[in-house]
Amino acid sequence: MKIGVLALQGDFREHMDILKRLGVEPVKVRTKKDLKDVKGLIIPGGESTTIGNLLVKNGLKIELEKKNKKNFPIFGSCAGAILLSKKIKGSTQPHLNFIDVEIKRNAYGRQQESFETTLEVFDKPFHSIFIRSPRIESTGKKVEILAEYNSSPVLARQKNILICTFHPELTDDTRIHELFLQMCSQHQ
Numbered sequence: 001m002k003i004g005v006l007a008l009q010g011d012f013r014e015h016m017d018i019l020k021r022l023g024v025e026p027v028k029v030r031t032k033k034d035l036k037d038v039k040g041l042i043i044p045g046g047e048s049t050t051i052g053n054l055l056v057k058n059g060l061k062i063e064l065e066k067k068n069k070k071n072f073p074i075f076g077s078c079a080g081a082i083l084l085s086k087k088i089k090g091s092t093q094p095h096l097n098f099i100d101v102e103i104k105r106n107a108y109g110r111q112q113e114s115f116e117t118t119l120e121v122f123d124k125p126f127h128s129i130f131i132r133s134p135r136i137e138s139t140g141k142k143v144e145i146l147a148e149y150n151s152s153p154v155l156a157r158q159k160n161i162l163i164c165t166f167h168p169e170l171t172d173d174t175r176i177h178e179l180f181l182q183m184c185s186q187h188q
């Protein structure tokens, strides 16, 4: 199975390494042609404004909007989660509006306030790294909350879209990527 990793900016290499460890072939996605044979797409952490502007410029935003209508699986971590959200608090930056959440950028403060913690994910501890992370402030009825930190959702899913506000690609725990691969293999 081939899985795309959006490689416009951010920590896409770390996601590619995890995919390789899980035995799937990562494909760098920079143009809409690169999306042709992939069964799903990961949008990495990075700078959501930069990635969003490049999505528009490269024609990928329109292409992903078409694919989302056909339930194409997409997983966004951190900046990726921001880009997939319906509403970004106080911002009009380009984004994809694929999951019914309102999200606030840099909600835990600046780089110095980045932190690591242990969350409960699928009934087991998950070492979680938050780097200038956003906070999910509200979720629509169709959004399933899969993990929380201080009573805010940090891992959530709506149908074909999975988001997390931390960086599972920076740890050895591959369970969130495994869930995403299941979503991809179930998609026709």
Ligand code: GLN
Binding pocket: 044, 045, 046, 047, 048, 049, 077, 078, 079, 080, 082, 105, 106, 131, 132, 133, 134
């Ligand atoms: N603060 C970044 C943004 O708003 C996201 C940070 C990250 O992806 N680690 O885009």
